[in-house]
Amino acid sequence: MRKAHIGTYILLIVLALLWVFPVLWTVLSSFKTDTELYSWPPALFPGTFSLEHFADAFDKGNFGTYFLNSTIVTITSTLLLVLINTMAGFALAKYRFKGDTILLIGFISTLMIPLEVIMIPIFKVISFLGLYNNLLGIIIPPAATPTGVFLVRQYLLSVPDELLEAARIDGAGEWRIFQSLIVPIAKPIIAVLAIFSFMWRWDDFLWPLIVISDPSKYTIQLALSNFIGEYNVDWGSLLAMSSITMIPVLVVFLFFQRQFIQGIATTGIKG
Incomplete structure (x- = not known):
């Protein structure tokens, strides 16, 4: 060495x-x-x-409900994000249609817009649809992200077009091609999207704080803020629950670790 x-x-x-x-x-x-x-x-x-702080937190904080809410939001949102972004990335990578370049530029351009700028319009849409103070108000807005679409597109550009043409000659429809050919090939980048989405949704605090007002629908991050009072902080319970909230993200990362590294390494190898 x-x-x-x-x-x-x-x-x-x-x-x-x-x-x-x-x-x-x-x-x-x-x-x-x-x-x-x-x-x-x-x-x-x-x-x-x-283990007294863990017991106190579960007794005082009703953390079972908050963990369930966060689990529902995180898993549902991640599944929607993976499905929608994979389909959109596949379309932009392998289909040529009028305006596809403009559409791609529009997607990428939204990356330059801070989230704080569009929060009010999104909140108005959520309120109009009757999703305020509803877990769906947390799940639906991040179901498609320009970052995810771009990553999937860049990854699928490396897939030979001849492979898709061969499948079409064999009689496979577009949905069959996506389901049986593209999804298995895209497993590494899907793992990347799944890890990022799980981490973002599980740790999200600001958007649930805006959308949710009913304490029974709080996510785990909103519940943690309850341990911070005006004059004191329940450090024991806060540390105990913060430690537990690390476990799901760590488990998901370890489960998808190999695909995650492969997806990061191969994304963008073809422009």
Whole structure:
């Protein structure tokens, strides 16, 4: 191993430790007692591992309902996003029609518009459709994203057109081609979309805060904000629930890890 490589690896390890340290501190602190949590100087590891903060959070915070709401929103929104973005990306990559370039430019142009700019118009549409204070008001707006469409298009540009023509000659319809040919080929980029969508929807706070007013329909991120009062913060329960909320995203990433890396590596290899 070259000395230059050793220095690079040391730098990467240090940066990784700096990134992991706050997460590790959060998880370990969630197992501390109140006395240890507020002791000075602080200790990284708890003297005795305690589950009292987890029990208190579930007893006081009704977190079972909030986890269910977040699960429904995240899974449904992710499935819709994957389906719609994959179909749209396939159409823009493999079909030539009048105005397709203008449509693609329009999609990409929306990436330059901050979300805060379009929140009011989206909220008016949601209110007009009667989806205010409804989980569908969180699920539907992000069901199609320009980023997802662009990533799928770039990935599918690498698929030979001759492969699709051969399937058509064999009598396959367009839906059959999409279902049996494109979807299996696009598994890596679908995994990328699934991970990003799951992470965005699970961690989303601002949009649910705007759309949802009924506490029984809160997502997990809105519920976490309840531990922050005007004059004090319930740090024990907040740390405990924050630790639990990391688990679903971590599990999804580990499940799709191989496809995720392959999708990132191969997206954009053909323009």
